[in-house]
Amino acid sequence: MVAQLIWIAAVYGLAVALVHILKHRERTRHAGRFSKRLHYILITRNHEAVIEGYIRMLAWRAFRAGKAYQVTLMDDESRDSTVAVAVRLARSGSAIEFVPLMQLQGMQERQTVIDLRMPGSGGSQSIRGEY
Template structure:
């Protein structure tokens, strides 16, 4: 009898959580419809071990907030499989572009994105640097 009550409470609690998540997403979709988009620039050099985690974290954040996003991986002559991992993620449906670091200025400053964030993974101990449009 107690086990059945626990199951009923667990199902009810999960339904409440699901309703709250869907409600939160619907509210944030209104923001998405207004055109707010984020463009992330990941500057990498031999970051095979962490690139997938960063891209998946950015995708989860965009899913949670309901914002459109784009990730551009700017590679600084990696000797490992960093580009292979990013390419596999791009083929699996993630919003990823891949370009050499020398093309950074030509890629930055697109008109369709209202906010651009640069994350430089090459700096040890750095969480990246954020910049707004035109400050890249």
């Protein structure tokens, strides 16, 4: 009998927490509609193994913030299937656009640039200041 009451209380508590999370997310989404969308520039070269993880991580951060996001992928002559993985993610609904690396000069003023070509950085310093 006591175990059943504990289960009822736990389910009720989870339901209350879920309602609060959804309410907070809806509030931040309305506030975020008038603010800028999150825009990331991702520079890659032979990053087939990690590109999907980075794009999904950026999508998750935007989801948590309740904002729209855009990833601009600039590939630096990859010889593996980095671009093919990104195209597959774009077709499945990720907000990815592909731009030649030569256009980086004018784009990096207001966006967060994540250069995966730099050894050791992994782009984590660029992303950390976002929230």
